[in-house]
Amino acid sequence: SPLPKSNESSSSLNELLDHLLMLLEKKDPQQFFAWPVTDAIAPGYSSIISQPMDFSTMKLKIQENGYTNLKQFQSDFELMCNNCMTYNQQDTIYYKAAKKLLHIGQKFMVPEKLLSLRREVP
Numbered sequence: 538s539p540l541p542k543s544n545e546s547s548s549s550l551n552e553l554l555d556h557l558l559m560l561l562e563k564k565d566p567q568q569f570f571a572w573p574v575t576d577a578i579a580p581g582y583s584s585i586i587s588q589p590m591d592f593s594t595m596k597l598k599i600q601e602n603g604y605t606n607l608k609q610f611q612s613d614f615e616l617m618c619n620n621c622m623t624y625n626q627q628d629t630i631y632y633k634a635a636k637k638l639l640h641i642g643q644k645f646m647v648p649e650k651l652l653s654l655r656r657e658v659p
């Protein structure tokens with residue numbers, strides 16, 4: 538089915554979300570969260586994690602107008618981090634990376650911070 542026509546508000550939300558996603562991706566230099574986790578690299582992953590999420594999936598969702606508000610974007614981000622802290626033991630580099638990323642993301646996604654982002658996005 539054709540993509541829903543994007544109107545003014547959805548395109549400005551999408552611009553904000555694209556900008557936010559880019560900032561969050563920069564905090565994942567090892568790209569652990571860039572692509573879906575496969576059972577090949579993480580044994581049993583698909584039977585442990587029922588709702589996988591990663592940055593590439595979030596990017597596609599933005600392009601398909603899949604987010605109608607910031608809260609939905611925030612919950613996919615938190616899902617991605619929490620999946621990682623569910624599958625991986627606390628003493629792993631992945632768990633520690635997810636904990637750090639979650640903390641950074643929660644600091645970014647506060648209203649006053651987002652207002653400044655909005656001003657940045659022309």
Ligand SMILES: COc1ccc(OC)c(-c2cc(C(C)=O)n3cccnc23)c1
Nearest residue numbers: 568569570571572573574578579621631
């Ligand atoms: C070592 O290089 C990579 C490259 C890509 C990865 O996920 C896209 C991961 C990766 C990412 C994850 C996560 C996010 O749980 N993971 C868990 C166990 C084993 N590997 C991973 C690691």
